[in-house]
Amino acid sequence: MWKVAIVVLAILVCIGVAAAKDKVVIGVIGPMSLPEGQAEKNAVMLAVEEINEQGGILGLEVEVVVGDTKLNPDSATAEFRRLATVENADMITGGFSSGVMLAMMETMAETKTVFLADASSPAHPAKVAENYEKYKYWFRISQNNGTTFAWDLADMLDFLNANGLNIKKIYVIRDEHIWTDAVMNDLKPLLEKRNIEIIKDVQVPKGYTEYEQLIDEAESLNADLIMPILAIAGTGDVLAKQWGTLKPKVMLAGHDLAAIDPGFFEKTDGLANYEIFIADGGALVTAPPTEMCKKFIEAYKQKYGHYPESHQAYGAYDAVYIYKKAVEEASKAGEQDPFSPDVVVKYLEKYDPENPIELTRTIAFHKNHALAWGDNYVRNWISQWQDGKQYIISPKTVANGELKIPPWLAEEEQKTPETTKATPGFGALIAIAGLSIAWLRRKTK
Amino acid sequence: MIELVLKIIVFGAVVSGIWALVASGFSLIFGVARILNFAHGTLFVLSAYFGIVLVKNIGVNNYLAFILGILFVGIVGVIVFKLTISPIKTHEVMVVIVTLAIALLVEQFLLLIFGEHGISFPSLVGGIQNIGGIKITNIRILSLIIAIATLILLEFFITKTKTGKMITATSQDMEAAMLMGIDVDRIYLITMFISSILAGLGGLLYSQIFATTPIVSVKALIYAFAIVILGGLGSLRGSIIASFIVGYVIVVTITFLGARWSEFVMLLTIISILVVKPTGLFGVEE
Numbered sequence: 001m002w003k004v005a006i007v008v009l010a011i012l013v014c015i016g017v018a019a020a021k022d023k024v025v026i027g028v029i030g031p032m033s034l035p036e037g038q039a040e041k042n043a044v045m046l047a048v049e050e051i052n053e054q055g056g057i058l059g060l061e062v063e064v065v066v067g068d069t070k071l072n073p074d075s076a077t078a079e080f081r082r083l084a085t086v087e088n089a090d091m092i093t094g095g096f097s098s099g100v101m102l103a104m105m106e107t108m109a110e111t112k113t114v115f116l117a118d119a120s121s122p123a124h125p126a127k128v129a130e131n132y133e134k135y136k137y138w139f140r141i142s143q144n145n146g147t148t149f150a151w152d153l154a155d156m157l158d159f160l161n162a163n164g165l166n167i168k169k170i171y172v173i174r175d176e177h178i179w180t181d182a183v184m185n186d187l188k189p190l191l192e193k194r195n196i197e198i199i200k201d202v203q204v205p206k207g208y209t210e211y212e213q214l215i216d217e218a219e220s221l222n223a224d225l226i227m228p229i230l231a232i233a234g235t236g237d238v239l240a241k242q243w244g245t246l247k248p249k250v251m252l253a254g255h256d257l258a259a260i261d262p263g264f265f266e267k268t269d270g271l272a273n274y275e276i277f278i279a280d281g282g283a284l285v286t287a288p289p290t291e292m293c294k295k296f297i298e299a300y301k302q303k304y305g306h307y308p309e310s311h312q313a314y315g316a317y318d319a320v321y322i323y324k325k326a327v328e329e330a331s332k333a334g335e336q337d338p339f340s341p342d343v344v345v346k347y348l349e350k351y352d353p354e355n356p357i358e359l360t361r362t363i364a365f366h367k368n369h370a371l372a373w374g375d376n377y378v379r380n381w382i383s384q385w386q387d388g389k390q391y392i393i394s395p396k397t398v399a400n401g402e403l404k405i406p407p408w409l410a411e412e413e414q415k416t417p418e419t420t421k422a423t424p425g426f427g428a429l430i431a432i433a434g435l436s437i438a439w440l441r442r443k444t445k
Numbered sequence: 446m447i448e449l450v451l452k453i454i455v456f457g458a459v460v461s462g463i464w465a466l467v468a469s470g471f472s473l474i475f476g477v478a479r480i481l482n483f484a485h486g487t488l489f490v491l492s493a494y495f496g497i498v499l500v501k502n503i504g505v506n507n508y509l510a511f512i513l514g515i516l517f518v519g520i521v522g523v524i525v526f527k528l529t530i531s532p533i534k535t536h537e538v539m540v541v542i543v544t545l546a547i548a549l550l551v552e553q554f555l556l557l558i559f560g561e562h563g564i565s566f567p568s569l570v571g572g573i574q575n576i577g578g579i580k581i582t583n584i585r586i587l588s589l590i591i592a593i594a595t596l597i598l599l600e601f602f603i604t605k606t607k608t609g610k611m612i613t614a615t616s617q618d619m620e621a622a623m624l625m626g627i628d629v630d631r632i633y634l635i636t637m638f639i640s641s642i643l644a645g646l647g648g649l650l651y652s653q654i655f656a657t658t659p660i661v662s663v664k665a666l667i668y669a670f671a672i673v674i675l676g677g678l679g680s681l682r683g684s685i686i687a688s689f690i691v692g693y694v695i696v697v698t699i700t701f702l703g704a705r706w707s708e709f710v711m712l713l714t715i716i717s718i719l720v721v722k723p724t725g726l727f728g729v730e731e
Contacts, residue, residue: 033556176705204704209655213456213699237563238656245582269567
């Protein structure tokens with residue numbers, strides 16, 4: 001009998017040794033050909049490097065594995081499954097694109113993987129609320145819900161009107177995508193309350209570039225403001241460039257994800273000057289809201305030679321640290337397996353609006369695992385490009401600059417359509433073309 | 446109403462001009478060498494990326510970078526033709542597969558180096574003009590002028606010069622052209638060079654008005670292909686007229702139906718025309 005007991009014990013020891021955790025695996029998933037995906041990957045690498053230097057998580061070394069969604073639900077779910085089941089990721093962070101996120105949430109539920117996610121549709125936390133046991137592993141870490149985007153946009157209009165502008169008619173240009181439907185549903189009643197009319201709501205597909213016609217139409221419809229709600233289109237730079245060239249009698253202010261990129265001004269040849277945007281994700285390179293955010297931005301610059309290329313970097317960096325914190329709290333509380341997804345969820349939920357955690361932003365989760373919105377948590381700061389720099393212009397608690405009205409709108413005499421002179425090169429090129437034709441005609445006679 | 450019509454005329458003309466350049470290059474190499482170059486859209490974006498690197502990384506003057514960008518894709522086109530297309534040019538399906546593979550390879554390379562977000566070639570001219578109450582950027586006007594001037598030059602070159610006549614002869618009957626002493630391989634190279642610089646010129650103009658991304662190469666290829674089929678495969682004039690039809694369909698759709706419908710209506714129009722006239726507007730049955 002004792003021989004059998006020894007054999008059983010030996011087997012159990014072997015299983016125990018085999019199953020003993022020797023490292024922590026963090027997965028990062030996103031569209032790796034886009035700045036958003038790159039920022040997520042870079043931020044996770046940086047956080048993991050720092051954590052490993054400090055001894056890892058509960059003494060275990062942390063390893064990073066990367067998945068590419070290619071902004072496609074099929075690739076995204078396949079990659080998520082690979083990270084969760086082949087690479088054995090303990091936690092996955094990232095995402096981007098609400099439609100892709102919905103697909104990945106199913107794989108997350110199936111594999112029971114803690115997912116600190118990026119994407120903004122209210123449909124995601126709604127799933128957590130509807131079927132908690134299935135979707136409880138999902139937490140939004142990067143930015144707020146689409147609903148709160150509407151609050152930010154309404155706040156932006158209040159701020160502009162309080163600063164001498166009289167915005168009564170707006171022309172909306174938005175992604176033809178699920179996430180902007182949610183924003184519009186919440187924005188419309190807020191605008192009605194303020195007696196602001198949407199004179200046109202234009203949806204544009206991914207890669208759309210013909211904005212000049214839309215800008216021209218907005219001006220001819222006497223719109224006071226063009227409101228972009230653009231992320232997936234990926235062409236916010238083209239809109240800003242064409243707006244800056246045409247100099248219409250219409251402000252450009254809204255949610256333009258591309259404008260958050262510190263390289264945006266250069267990409268638009270400086271034509272994005274005076275564009276107002278709501279800084280998604282609650283942080284800007286030029287106005288970090290916390291001490292950790294300030295350090296992170298500088299460490300990122302030192303490691304990669306440039307500042308974070310999108311706000312997703314803050315969310316991904318925070319994801320690694322909040323996961324570490326939750327695991328450590330679980331261990332301290334005597335949990336048998338602090339890495340168990342169910343245990344980690346329990347400890348992440350402790351960071352609620354009453355008990356937020358200060359990372360690069362102040363993070364707190366609601367019961368449906370959406371990120372808490374507000375001046376004291378994460379929100380989209382009202383910001384503006386001014387002479388090559390990004391400034392937060394509202395709310396006052398974090399503002400580091402003041403609103404500047406584009407000069408062609410501010411000065412009365414410049415209100416009539418401006419016809420600028422072409423540079424000398426313009427005439428020269430026409431002349432060269434004409435001479436070439438004349439020369440060729442002579443030569444061929 | 447007059448303002449609306451004028452707006453459609455002005456915007457449509459500019460959009461059409463750039464696509465006419467790209468499509469005429471695509472049509473030219475098909476008409477002469479029977480080559481469906483699926484890497485044509487790649488040449489379109491490659492010129493813009495090369496020009497942008499010259500300006501932003503090396504500090505080359507905008508005008509010089511513009512010219513070097515065009516010449517660069519001309520040379521790339523010739524090298525691609527000589528190394529990959531020429532040995533298999535008699536096998537049309539192989540040509541499609543090889544050029545498509547090159548297009549995908551370059552697209553992935555550009556994605557790795559530059560990412561997916563757009564970058565612009567600095568505008569050669571700034572400012573705007575007010576035409577009948579419509580504000581239009583000088584770069585759009587310049588692009589239209591350059592496109593029209595280039596297409597006129599191309600027409601003169603093809604119909605009036607000795608080399609142009611040899612290109613026409615080769616396109617009409619390759620074997621007869623060879624018997625008349627024309628070096629057909631040299632003519633193919635020249636045609637590929639011209640086809641590539643037309644794509645390159647279109648790409649550089651496009652990236653000044655809009656922005657270039659690696660994905661734009663697919664858009665350029667689809668537009669060029671659709672236009673060339675609509676105009677009639679191999680017909681240069683057909684391609685130019687079809688470009689203007691496509692350009693105006695896009696602008697009219699954006700004006701009356703909305704931006705999201707523009708490409709759908711454009712493709713629907715092309716299919717409808719092809720149902721009625723399967724050889725395209727100026728194509729002939731072989």
